Amino acid sequence: MTHGEPRRRASWVDRAEWLGPLMIGPAVLYIVLVLGVPFLLALYYSVSDISMGSRTLGFVGLKNFVSVVQTIKFQTSLKNTFVFAVVAQVLVMALGTVLALALARDFRGKWIVRLLILLPWVAPISLGTIGWLWILDSTYSVINWTLEAVGLIGPDGWYMWLGVPWLAMGSVIAIHVWRILPLATVILLAGLTSIPHDIHDAAQMDGAGFSRHLFQITLPLIRPIALVAGLFGLTLAFTDMIVIFVLTRGGPYDTTQVLASLAFFTGIQGGDLAEGAAIAVFLFPLLVAVAIGFLRVARRAEVQ
Amino acid sequence: MATVEARRVSKQFGDVRAVDGVDLSTREGEFLVLLGPSGCGKTTLLRMIAGLERPTGGEILIGGQVVNDLPPRARRIAMVFQSYALYPHMSVFRNIAFPLKAAGMPRAEIPQKVEWAAALFGIERLLERKPRQLSGGERQRVALARAVVREPAVFLLDEPLSNLDAKLRASARDELQQFQRRIGTTTIYVTHDQVEAMGLGDRIAVMEGGRVRQIGTPAEVYDEPADTFVAGFLGSPPTNLVEAADVLVGFRPEHFLPREAHTDGGNLTTLPFHITRVEYLGADRILYGALEGRFEGARVVARLATTVEAKVQAGRTQDFAVRARELKFFDKVTGLRTTARVP
Ligand SMILES: Nc1ncnc2c1ncn2[C@@H]1O[C@H](COP(=O)(O)OP(=O)(O)OP(=O)(O)O)[C@@H](O)[C@H]1O
């Protein structure tokens, strides 16, 4: 081939059937190695008799599930998981919608408020949670100190934020909401800003008052994206344990124990890998069902 | 029914003066067109009348009452947006019913009213569809139906035809005018298309740079432009403007004809015209060139209807003429119309 003459044949880089797989390959490989393999391994562990230190890896069928499900600890954790995930996610969606609606308006210093709201999301989770550990500490709690300073409680009325069952669950949920709220808010805000401005103007011209505008125009229009945010948050709340791990380690008396933390304590700290895996994958079918359900609803809303 | 009046209305966005002291008043049941180039403040003025934007100065009156502090829903105004702004998640029926529900109409009366509005625009068959299942023309009708359903006192339309193709636009224009005549609601219509403005308006307000340059019937603004802007904006090709001593002389291309084509005699001003290019457009021929003699070098355009049989040829200089009464004179500094001064 001589210089200056355009190359007549497309090189292999121009061919989509080669270039596509090549470009997406690393991502697929990454997902398979980091997510796929451990997941399949966990699935297999859950039907095996593996334990830390042992060399056997025999197939035992559903024995792990049967024995795990019968324990009180598991049943409590299962119930806690649902309470934790559902309550936290309902709060996140409600507060996220309110925040997003407020932030969608124009006001002075909007960017700084947006930044502040995003902070919990960009700060490392464990760091932020350790901060909360101090804030809620039984002897140094800033909250108790403040409550006493304004005269709402006496010196001996200090709350044990993480030591009393319902307070502990409340605290754990509150911190989880604090952590997920920024993400939900940003997603919902994106949904709000994607509504053409003319639609809002038209609703105003048509005489819609505040609540009609909100419930019949704005909220229905962000429903698809809200469903996606809800799905994300719900699966995260069902599977995440970092807040609980740092704040309460499942205590007091397992009242904040969820399946994810129980799996960790049983499998990794207790050394019973097989039972830990069984606990961990127990909710998998449910989560898949939740995900499919949400995506179908989102799709239907989109097609409307 | 009501009239709309603007008194020295201004709108400042930061350091942009979008509307700059507009005085305007419609008559009862009138079709008033706001015409002007892009960015001249038409939409902003319309939105202030609607109540979607607050004037930074001046007053807006509807039916003789100052409405500056009234929200849109208290103004008995309906607006059709350029994008139509239909609610995408609602069926056509619910779109049209929305203003009625918001106005608190009893549930049982709504379907009848919606069907009445749908029938006005021939969209009864589309009531169950969602906006995304409609063509551009159908969406426009739905938007109009939603606007009329509450029988507003004033109708505001912001370039409602600009998303339609040329053929549909012509028929929609016709329907729109017939419809407006029938219901007789005062209408303010924004466009930057002069054909639309001339065809639709009882009167046209020509805007530029946030100000109204002239208000008048289509014939008035076309034949008696108040300044060089209006003269240059209306007509295609626009008015020829030639400098003569301390004035600008304007004449329309279609009045600038070969001398022999002026058969009815009269008082003619003859100008030698050097033709450089001829465009044949079917119904018309457009001649480009420059004057010679007294106004040496002034570039002008002539438009000859094909029915004018005079021979014209590029590269030749021919005697062209304008009837004296078709010459308009403008002040060179202010651009405003002045009295005839024969140079
Ligand atoms: N919200 C706003 N903030 C700042 N400037 C604005 C705003 N809205 C309009 N403007 C400015 O005001 C001027 C008039 O805008 P407007 O939309 O009224 O023009 P228009 O005549 O409707 O133009 P078009 O024919 O292109 O729709 C423009 O220069 C525009 O940039």
Ligand SMILES: [Mg+2]
């Ligand atoms: Mg506009």
